[in-house]
Amino acid sequence: MQFELNNLVDLLKAAGEPTRLRLLALLSAGDLTVTDLTEILGQSQPRVSRHLKLLTEEDLIDRYQEGAWAYFRLKQDGDAAALVRQLLDATAKDDAVLLRDGERLADVKRVRSERAQDYFSRNAAAWDELRKLHVSDELIENQLLGLIGKSPIDSMLDLGTGTGRILQLLSGVYRRAIGIDASRDMLAVARSNLDKSGITNASVRHGDIFNLPLEGQDFDLIVIHQVLHFLDEPDRAIAEAARLLRPGGRLVIIDLAPHSFDYLREDHAHVRLGFSHQTLEDWLKKSDLELLKAVDLRSGKTGSQSLDVTIWIAKDQRLLIANEAAASTPLVASGRA
Known part of the structure; x- marks a missing residue:
């Protein structure tokens, strides 16, 4: 981690102001809005917004839009973010101002959790009805963990994150993760669950699964859990996921096996x-993904009361193809004849 003199001075100026350092400390604990931050800091919205703008310009924090709301979080990657984390680690743990900010942050997260729980309670009956029919969540999760393995993953994307359960389940495997969902109510539930679990290396965002607000080839693992059966064009969602996979990256799809519950x-x-x-394999091939394995999980329910689940795991072939091409290229002799 090295900086040119002028760049280092600019970074230190950006972070070396009391309010901005407090903002960085708060945003290291998760995603927050301007409203959240003004409530915690007790400062005006224009003032907080100016500080956030400066931190964004110095590439120390990320900003993303969710409807009428803008969310901010400490940037996860890069030397500048690493320097900020060192500065935050150097702050006294018993500093009165930071302790008070932490207490107010806990209040904000508590209110967020109560709102999310209210939504979850209002919709729990419908989810419980389906859960009685299909394979147990425990069996699915155990199989998923076994298929993914314990090797560290740099970046993960969870499409249709819902309650954020997959982000929680795999939090010990990935370095950073993003969950995407089309429902802002479900995003509130997911944020609350991440807060409760103390997970700060994952965030959730509102997005369209067919047109994701993310850069291509940025994820080593993408999970699509019980989402495709809600879509008119599931193959388009798979193609969009394939666009975001790094060469050699893996796509995991968990969804229902064919059934007759009209x-x-x-x-x-x-x-x-x-x-x-066959349908899933055809769609994967169309997106240049190789199906590695398909695992069928039986619900154990009798006949008409059974909803079985399949886990498909596929791999981006570009790394393999590139290696094969390199191996087949004749070596050019150099040096003395």
Whole structure:
């Protein structure tokens, strides 16, 4: 971690102001809005916004829009972010100002959690009805952990993150992660769950699964858990996920096997009644992904009360193709004849 003199001075100036250092400390604990930050700091919104603008310009924090709200968080990557984390580590843990900020942050997160829980409670009955039919969450999660393995993952993307359960489940594996969901109510639930779990290396954002607000080739692992059956064009979602995979990256899809519960279309907005192995393999091939494995999980329920689940794991082939091409290229002799 090295900086040119002028760049280092600019970074230190950006971080070396009391309010901005307090902001960086707060944003290291998760995603917050301007409203959250003004409530915690007790300062005017224009003043807080000016400080946030400066920190954004110095590339110390990320800003992303979610409807009418803008969320901010401490940047996860880069030397500048690493320097800020060193500065934060050097602050006294018993500093009165930072302790007070932490207490107010806890109050903000508590209110956020109560709102999220209210939404979850209002919709829990419908989810519980489905959960009684299909494979247990515990079985699915154990299989998922086994397929992914314990090797560290640099970056993960969870599409249709819902309650943020996958972000929680795999928090010990990835260095950084993002969850995307189209429901702002569900994002509130996910943020609350990440707060409760103390997970600060993952964030959630509002987004369209067909047009994700993210740079291509940026993720080593992408998970799409129980989402595709809600979509008119699941193959487009797979293609968009493939766009975001790094060469050699993996895509994991968890969804329902073919079934005949037609009432799920009306009662639970299911568009597709499950997916066959052949259908998923064709869609993966169309997106230049190689199917590595498909695991069928049986619900154990009797006949008409059974919703089985399949886990598909696929791999981006570009790294393999590049290596094969390099191996097949004749070596050019150099040096003395």
